[in-house]
Amino acid sequence: MTTNATSALPTYMTAKGFCLTSGFWMMVATFMGLLGATELIAPDLTENIGWLVFGRVRPIHVNLVLFGFVTPGLLSSAFYYVPRLLRTELYSEKLGVITVLAWNFALVTVVVSLAMGYSQGREYAEMIWPIDMLIVLAFTLVFINLIMTVAQRKEPILYVSVWYVCAGIVLTAVTFSLGNVIWKPNSGSLVGIPDAILLWFYGHNVFGLLLTPLSAGVAYYVIPRACRAPLYSHTLSLFGFWSLLVVYTHIGTHHLLQVPVPTWLKVISIVDSVAMVIPVMAFLINIWYTAKGKLGEIHADIGAKFVFTGTIMYFFVSIQGSMMALPDVQRVTHFNNWVVAHAHVGVLGFAGMISLGGLYYILPRITGKPLYSRFLADFQYWLILIGVIGFTVVLTIVGLIQGNAWLNGETVYRILPEMHVYYVTRASIGLIIFSSAILGLYNILRSIFFNPGEIS
Amino acid sequence: MKMTPKAVVIGSLLILATIVFVVVFLPYATRIQLPSDIFRDRTAHEADGRAIYIANGCVYCHSQSIRSIDWGLGAERIAQAGDYIQDKPILLGSERTGPDLSQEGGEHPDDWHTAHFINPRYTRPLSIMPAFAFLGMDDIKTLTTYAQGLGLKHADKRIQRQRFWKEKAVRAYESGPEGNVKWLHENVPEGWRNLPNPYPTTEAGLARGHKIYQDFCLGCHSPIGDGMGPAQPHLNPPPLNFTILKDRGVSGGILYYQIMNGITGTAMPYFKRELESEKIWDVGNYVAVYFINQTDADTEPKGIDAAYEP
Ligand code: HEM
Numbered sequence: 001m002t003t004n005a006t007s008a009l010p011t012y013m014t015a016k017g018f019c020l021t022s023g024f025w026m027m028v029a030t031f032m033g034l035l036g037a038t039e040l041i042a043p044d045l046t047e048n049i050g051w052l053v054f055g056r057v058r059p060i061h062v063n064l065v066l067f068g069f070v071t072p073g074l075l076s077s078a079f080y081y082v083p084r085l086l087r088t089e090l091y092s093e094k095l096g097v098i099t100v101l102a103w104n105f106a107l108v109t110v111v112v113s114l115a116m117g118y119s120q121g122r123e124y125a126e127m128i129w130p131i132d133m134l135i136v137l138a139f140t141l142v143f144i145n146l147i148m149t150v151a152q153r154k155e156p157i158l159y160v161s162v163w164y165v166c167a168g169i170v171l172t173a174v175t176f177s178l179g180n181v182i183w184k185p186n187s188g189s190l191v192g193i194p195d196a197i198l199l200w201f202y203g204h205n206v207f208g209l210l211l212t213p214l215s216a217g218v219a220y221y222v223i224p225r226a227c228r229a230p231l232y233s234h235t236l237s238l239f240g241f242w243s244l245l246v247v248y249t250h251i252g253t254h255h256l257l258q259v260p261v262p263t264w265l266k267v268i269s270i271v272d273s274v275a276m277v278i279p280v281m282a283f284l285i286n287i288w289y290t291a292k293g294k295l296g297e298i299h300a301d302i303g304a305k306f307v308f309t310g311t312i313m314y315f316f317v318s319i320q321g322s323m324m325a326l327p328d329v330q331r332v333t334h335f336n337n338w339v340v341a342h343a344h345v346g347v348l349g350f351a352g353m354i355s356l357g358g359l360y361y362i363l364p365r366i367t368g369k370p371l372y373s374r375f376l377a378d379f380q381y382w383l384i385l386i387g388v389i390g391f392t393v394v395l396t397i398v399g400l401i402q403g404n405a406w407l408n409g410e411t412v413y414r415i416l417p418e419m420h421v422y423y424v425t426r427a428s429i430g431l432i433i434f435s436s437a438i439l440g441l442y443n444i445l446r447s448i449f450f451n452p453g454e455i456s
Numbered sequence: 457m458k459m460t461p462k463a464v465v466i467g468s469l470l471i472l473a474t475i476v477f478v479v480v481f482l483p484y485a486t487r488i489q490l491p492s493d494i495f496r497d498r499t500a501h502e503a504d505g506r507a508i509y510i511a512n513g514c515v516y517c518h519s520q521s522i523r524s525i526d527w528g529l530g531a532e533r534i535a536q537a538g539d540y541i542q543d544k545p546i547l548l549g550s551e552r553t554g555p556d557l558s559q560e561g562g563e564h565p566d567d568w569h570t571a572h573f574i575n576p577r578y579t580r581p582l583s584i585m586p587a588f589a590f591l592g593m594d595d596i597k598t599l600t601t602y603a604q605g606l607g608l609k610h611a612d613k614r615i616q617r618q619r620f621w622k623e624k625a626v627r628a629y630e631s632g633p634e635g636n637v638k639w640l641h642e643n644v645p646e647g648w649r650n651l652p653n654p655y656p657t658t659e660a661g662l663a664r665g666h667k668i669y670q671d672f673c674l675g676c677h678s679p680i681g682d683g684m685g686p687a688q689p690h691l692n693p694p695p696l697n698f699t700i701l702k703d704r705g706v707s708g709g710i711l712y713y714q715i716m717n718g719i720t721g722t723a724m725p726y727f728k729r730e731l732e733s734e735k736i737w738d739v740g741n742y743v744a745v746y747f748i749n750q751t752d753a754d755t756e757p758k759g760i761d762a763a764y765e766p
Contacts, residue, residue, distance in 0.1 A: 039584075039586065040553070040584055041584075043576075043577075043583070043584045043585065043586055043587070044575070044577070044587060046586075047575070047586075047587045047589070047590075048587070048589055048590045049590070050590040050591070053512060053513070053586045053588070053590070054513065054516070054517070054586045055512045055513020055514055055515075055516055055517070055586065056512065056513055058513060058516045059513060059516070117511035117512060118511070119510055119511055119513065120510070120545060121509075121510035121511075121513075121515055121545050121547060122545045123515075123516075123550060147461065147465070150461045151461070158459050158460070158461065158464065160459075162464075163459055163464045166461065166464050166465055167464055167465065167468040170465055170468070170469065171468055171469070171472055174469070174472060175472070178476065178480070187544050187545065188545070189544050189545035189546075190484070190544070190545075191541065191542065191543065191544045191546075192487065192488075192537065192540040192541045192542070192543055192544075192546055193483075193487060193488070193537045193540055193546065194480075194483060194484040194487050195543070195544065195545050195546045196546045196548055197479070197480060197483050197484070198480055198484075199545070199546075201476075201479060201480050238457055238459070242467075242471075245468050245471050245472070246471055246475070249471070249472060249475040249479070250475060250478075250479055252479070253479065255550065256548070258521070258523040258524075258525075259521050259535065259548055260488075260535055260536055260537040261483065261537075262483055262486065265479060265483055268478075268479065269479075331525055335519060335549075335550070335551055335552040336551065336552065337551075339550070339551070340551070402552075406526070406527070406528070406552075407525060409527040409528075410527075411527075411528045411529075411555065411729050411730050412528060412529075412552060412553075412554060412555040413555070413580060413582065413583070413730060414730055416582050416583070416584055417582055417671070
């Protein structure tokens, strides 16, 4: 603590580090997505290149998006706003930088191990044991840094963003360890149906206890600041926070509604999936009422614009999700590209948008200079918005074709040619998103390292 | 409520612990450990194949979980918890880019799988499954063993059936074209053998037949029907060379029956799920007209003319 108390100006090394991490891995992750999409159009494009086979590219894409792009982006903002909100400095920038390095090292091992075929075969929990340990360690380091910052705070009251980050990190460290069955290093799994139940308990909590709380933290910070308005309601913040923790953690089994798991568990997951409107609307009403009449201010700030759009996506993905948990709907939507559309609205449209928004909001503040190019950021905003909406439309159509055809007794093989043209469109949209990631990385690099801007 | 750091961290951990107890631990404690009627232990070789399945992410395109609403591959049997009691990890899958594989064992003979894994387009021209030739022949064999065990006891029965007929098919093939065609046709029920194709040959019908042939048959029987498609080197007996059928008593009914039902023991799959009746007649007649050079379409006995005929 002493080291920090004496240093004059905060350097925000940790925030910058996570910002670069997010920008870089967004580029790699979206490239892997684009590659996978292309392989579904031209399966022999990478023939005989084992480490680029679709079944290895896909988990690399998914894990990099979650742990390489979105999470570090959200953490970058957190490492800026947590000390600010607590009127103190980060407990240790040194520890923070070590965390960034460990995090990136873990990501490299993720890519290499999955490309080489070292996988435990469980979605979102593919990584082998040593990498699981690295990730748990990284989360622990983040938690220590944040909680020690909280401990040395000069502001007695904890703002809602701080609750979300602290809870999100500690709960993820726990559910990640549980979900990856880290007490069984060899298989990293349980046996039979309980394995599926545990996996999807964890899998859903990646969105519910990691992406959602960290995104909510950023939204709760950026929107009131950008609007220069107090938060609409403290009661709603409290209600939204606790109901999120209680309800979200119950619903993982809605991924298993058509599988022989106990019926009572399915019923809980369906009922609570519908009940998700409570935490979702508590959060959204709070944010939207704070911004009421202030959309001009939000439009004027590129960071806030990203974040606000993210909250709208959150509305759609959650309403859609509640619908998808109904067994009658799932007869059509399960097992096909409808779910992939939903996943992209959630992870790119909601959490990804807010992650980028947080970065663009804090970049001028951690560099002390204006953003290198507001135009590029705005351009990226539109590319991603078009990308997410395009994905949703195209993949939802494919999903409906697949789901209805199967219900009607058509075979999987017969539908393949019908999907082709949509897959081509989807890959083109993927190219748009990949391009936007390159622009984003360029903008971040120039803003941090070669920024000609005036000192603000 | 005052949100102190303790309230946030300890409070949320307590909530999590309670929920883990309810939605993870309780189902675990009450799990079904009784094997289902089809359950048997997996062999060591099958387990090795399963590891290859996991390493190459087959699970992202294939489910192993048949639902009550399914029609396709494996739909004869709905999944039960007791099927999975040794799966570690369980590989239910979350997307069906390819078909469900719960009951894949014995659907095809081993040689079909070899050709399919080397490049799925060899046996399924429109497939978007990746080629797995890079695994090498040893791993492809191991993977095939796993695929052939999917469905456990039910798979074993189907495999026995495949082996039984494979032996006869190979012997017939080795006896030369005359004997092979004789064997092939004597296994077609008599009613079908004497049945000509009841529909007239039309340009539109041939065009449809051509399209179906390209989408379903070409990788084995080849574009010119001589059985030398890219899958041929891996199949035994090799895909039929249609030209040998000329003047050997083939009929529209035989072609229809073989395409509909497949020839168990050989790589020739059944198409009754994939092709409606009209499509089977059309592709059969396409084969007859272009490759065998002999068609019985529209000859007697053909019954009452179909309503759509001009
Ligand atoms: C009220 C909120 C939500 C509900 C009730 C919900 C519901 C669902 C359901 C039922 C599925 C499974 C679909 C199936 O397999 O048939 C699903 C999948 C998914 N959801 Fe949500 N969702 C919600 C919000 C979100 C959010 C906010 C995100 C992202 C941050 C998200 C990301 C995903 C992803 C990535 C999948 C795909 C999982 C897979 O790999 O199969 N969801 N959701």
